[in-house]
Amino acid sequence: xxxxxxxxxxxxxxxxxxxxxxxxxxxxxxxxxxxxxxxxxxxxxxxxxxxxxxxxxxxxxxxxxxxxxxxxxxxxxxxxxxxxxxxxxxxxxxxxxxxxxxxxxxxxxxxxxxxxxxxxxxxxxxxxxxxxxxxxxxxxxxxxxxxxxxxxxxxxxxxxxxxxxxxxxxxxxxxxxxxxxxxxxxxxxxxxxxxxxxxx
DNA sequence: TAGGTGATCTTG
DNA sequence: AAGATCACCTAT
Numbered sequence: 001x002x003x004x005x006x007x008x009x010x011x012x013x014x015x016x017x018x019x020x021x022x023x024x025x026x027x028x029x030x031x032x033x034x035x036x037x038x039x040x041x042x043x044x045x046x047x048x049x050x051x052x053x054x055x056x057x058x059x060x061x062x063x064x065x066x067x068x069x070x071x072x073x074x075x076x077x078x079x080x081x082x083x084x085x086x087x088x089x090x091x092x093x094x095x096x097x098x099x100x101x102x103x104x105x106x107x108x109x110x111x112x113x114x115x116x117x118x119x120x121x122x123x124x125x126x127x128x129x130x131x132x133x134x135x136x137x138x139x140x141x142x143x144x145x146x147x148x149x150x151x152x153x154x155x156x157x158x159x160x161x162x163x164x165x166x167x168x169x170x171x172x173x174x175x176x177x178x179x180x181x182x183x184x185x186x187x188x189x190x191x192x193x194x195x196x197x198x199x200x
Numbered sequence: 201t202a203g204g205t206g207a208t209c210t211t212g
Numbered sequence: 213a214a215g216a217t218c219a220c221c222t223a224t
Contacts, residue, residue: 081207081220083204084205089219
């Protein structure tokens with residue numbers, strides 16, 4: 001049943017946009033206290049610290065929250081927004097180059113009953129279609145910030161399928177209007193025609 | 201379409 | 213120390 005884990009080198013490439021696209025079709029797995037859940041990634045967004053006003057590490061800003069951005073690719077970055085929702089990202093690029101990919105939506109694969117119970121909701125199309133819904137269904141919280149996604153036995157990524165370029169739809173990112181001209185960057189990606197997307 | 205929620209960051 | 217902001221979700 002288990003497929004090969006994605007190695008850290010995958011995330012250490014210098015082009016965060018390419019990593020965001022290539023994460024589509026990969027599987028994320030969490031396994032907390034014997035509760036295993038997994039899902040196929042259907043929607044991502046890229047954030048880049050050097051040039052992107054939407055990124056928490058814009059202009060390499062160092063704060064307590066952004067510390068993990070300055071490690072090499074392959075760590076999780078989890079934070080809370082709006083007092084309620086956790087956002088799950090994967091740090092990319094080499095050490096000192098603060099980029100990340102936000103996981104926005106996924107298609108349920110394993111442990112569906114567990115995800116339904118965490119979400120208090122049964123409709124599969126609403127289980128993981130949005131970044132806050134995704135973390136809730138997968139059981140991810142701020143305590144999972146800074147995890148090594150290759151070494152961890154609680155949160156990791158697996159190979160699954162490759163999405164061809166002509167099945168990837170590109171758009172601007174959601175909820176970052178404050179980023180001025182960078183709000184126009186076409187850095188959101190999703191699988192064309194998937195039923196598991198946060199917005200049409 | 202509006203309101204809830206609290207960590208995080210900035211200003212004074 | 214206080215106030216503003218925020219990579220969202222749910223329900224009307």
